Structure formats: C-alpha cells, structure tokens
Amino acid sequence: MKDTIEAAKNRLGKKLLILGHHYQREEVIVHADLVGDSFQLSRMAAERSVDSESGGELVSGCETIIFCGVHFMAETADILANSPSNLAKRGGRRVDVILPDLLAGCSMADMASYDSVCECWEQLSTVIDISEVVPVTYVNSSAELKAFCGQHGGVSCTSSNAKAVLDWALSRYKRVLFFPDQHLGRNTALKMGISMSEIVDWRSGEQEFGGNDTSAIRGSRILLWDGFCCVHQRFLTGHIDEIRNVIPDVRVIVHPECKQEIVAKADDAGSTAYILKRITESPVGSSWAVGTEGRFVERIAKQNPDKIIVNLAFQPSYCSTMGLITLENLAAMFQPIEDGKPINVIKVDTKIAENALIALQRMLEIS
Numbered sequence: 001m002k003d004t005i006e007a008a009k010n011r012l013g014k015k016l017l018i019l020g021h022h023y024q025r026e027e028v029i030v031h032a033d034l035v036g037d038s039f040q041l042s043r044m045a046a047e048r049s050v051d052s053e054s055g056g057e058l059v060s061g062c063e064t065i066i067f068c069g070v071h072f073m074a075e076t077a078d079i080l081a082n083s084p085s086n087l088a089k090r091g092g093r094r095v096d097v098i099l100p101d102l103l104a105g106c107s108m109a110d111m112a113s114y115d116s117v118c119e120c121w122e123q124l125s126t127v128i129d130i131s132e133v134v135p136v137t138y139v140n141s142s143a144e145l146k147a148f149c150g151q152h153g154g155v156s157c158t159s160s161n162a163k164a165v166l167d168w169a170l171s172r173y174k175r176v177l178f179f180p181d182q183h184l185g186r187n188t189a190l191k192m193g194i195s196m197s198e199i200v201d202w203r204s205g206e207q208e209f210g211g212n213d214t215s216a217i218r219g220s221r222i223l224l225w226d227g228f229c230c231v232h233q234r235f236l237t238g239h240i241d242e243i244r245n246v247i248p249d250v251r252v253i254v255h256p257e258c259k260q261e262i263v264a265k266a267d268d269a270g271s272t273a274y275i276l277k278r279i280t281e282s283p284v285g286s287s288w289a290v291g292t293e294g295r296f297v298e299r300i301a302k303q304n305p306d307k308i309i310v311n312l313a314f315q316p317s318y319c320s321t322m323g324l325i326t327l328e329n330l331a332a333m334f335q336p337i338e339d340g341k342p343i344n345v346i347k348v349d350t351k352i353a354e355n356a357l358i359a360l361q362r363m364l365e366i367s
C-alpha cells in the first residue's frame, strides 16, 4: 500500500496535495505533503491550492486535497480552498477536498449543534442586548456554526490564536459567546485577566438560560458552551504529581483543551504547534511530560531523541476519530481520483460556505 500510494502521488504530481494533522497515525503522516495543526493546515489549504509562479513558470495547480484529519477540518479546507478569490484565480475550477473516512468526526464539535446555539442566542436576546454579544467558535465546529459567527459579526479561532481573537472580540463587543470548547475558552479568558465571576458556564442540556439566573448572564463577559475534548479532558492533576515524583526536573507542558486546574498546575501550555516548537527548541537533555494527544507525543519523542519526552498520563490518550484514517482507506482514495471520479468529497453548501468564510478569514487575519 505504501508503494501504491507513492506511485499514485508521483503520477498526480502537483495536482494532488495531501494535508496531515499532527494527531494522525505515523504510517499515514509519512505520506502527507504538509503536516500541521488546525491553524497551519487552514492556511495551507487557502494558500497552496492555487497556482503559483515558480522561476517565471506557472506551476500546475492543485486539483485535489486529501485531508488526513477529521470532518470539520475537511470542511474548512473546502471553504478556504474554494473561496471566491481562489476560484477566480483558477478560472472557476473547484478543488475537491477528500476525507478518507467519512466517519472521522470530532466529538467536541458534535457537542454544539446549530439549533442549540440558535436557541441559546434567542434566550440571551431576552435578557441582554444581543447586539453587545459576539459569537466566537473554536475551529473544531461545524461549518454551520462558523456561518452563524460570520452572520453575527463573529469569528472562528484556533488554540494558536484564541487569545488574540478574544482580545479582538472584547475590544469591539461587551460579551463573547464562546463554543464549543469550555476549557479553551476558560483558560484563554483567565490568561487575559478576566475573573471567574465574569465567566458564565452555559450548560446546553438545561432548559432555561443554560442553568443560570439572569443576573449572572447580565454580569458576564464570557459565556462558555459546555463542550470538551475527551482526549484532553482525561488528564488529571494527579498525573502531574506522579510525573514530578518520577522525573524531578521534568517540565510539564499541556494543551489548553485540558481542564483549567491542569493548565494552572503545568509549567507551560499552548497549541499543538507551540508544544512542538517549545520542545524542539529546548536544550539537549531536557525532560518533558506532555499533556496532549498520544500519537503526537510519540512523534515528538521520536524527532527529539536527545531529550526525555513522555506522555503526561502513563496511559496515552489517543483521538479515536483521527485514528480512523488508515493506510488502507488513504490508499483507496487514489484510483477514483485518477479515474476522474473522486469519492468521499466534502462539499459545504454554498450559502453556508459564504458566511463561514467571513469567520474563517477573520481568524486567519488575527494572529
């Protein structure tokens, strides 16, 4: 299968771009042309899917992106790669974005549905001036929710630019409705100096006002949806105590999708790209315990053999849906592409894509 994939890649040349998220399996990621986190891959989808000049010659443009990641990432790639300006550059030709397994979703993204966010917005408008609220969605969300943000003056964010996005939002609006990840929202707000009393949890299962009394909503600056990532929520403060006992000079670094008490107790926290950079640039011989997705931690350890790098929890935490992309289903994508009948194409509805693009372009502009 490895040979089949590489031979097909050679035949397709620049017409094909394979994007791989850091949490992918090792046997899959080795075939990716570009590897990154959500933010980096979004930029790559926007920029690398158009023709470019190389030494005066026009390089044959990309026709297909295979996205080795999860569903919301492929949707984002479709919206950005097929934006009106990119379509114009290609003379109207679309780029097909393919997800090798259509079941590869994200449980966090599924925790905020479009209807439930609209219902929340309706309820909020009965107790506060809704024109003072701006919706901010973590990029780990459906295209419909990004469109909701685009339609309401809002923006998308990633863990790399969440603080910059909240700064942008709160300099223009009195309050933010942040979804779906409560932990990224809470950790970022606290880092900005917003007090706990100004952060209100919106419990999406509650019938009225997210289980809050209206005075709490009126006093809020950040309204937090109650979504979470099951991979990152698994880390406990006890894991930090244990690892510090075993490796006394260890530095603990975690992703901001971890709970607030984990981020507070760790030595450092940041996005996937930040964690990779921080460890790669650390001195030879340094020790790190990393609180994020297991396959990614194993890859950083392999790339940094001169350092001690361990998973923060002794049992690594793997993202099961990222793991649905396998060598088998990746290999199965090539023949249909070469036959001109690609399968598993993710195509976002035009109207939704138009509004979601507003939120995504703001996200890419704020760094």
Ligand code: SF4
Pocket: 023, 070, 105, 106, 107, 108, 109, 140, 229, 230, 231, 232, 293, 319, 320, 321, 322
């Ligand atoms: S690691 Fe968590 S947030 Fe990322 S895709 Fe998996 S379930 Fe979703």
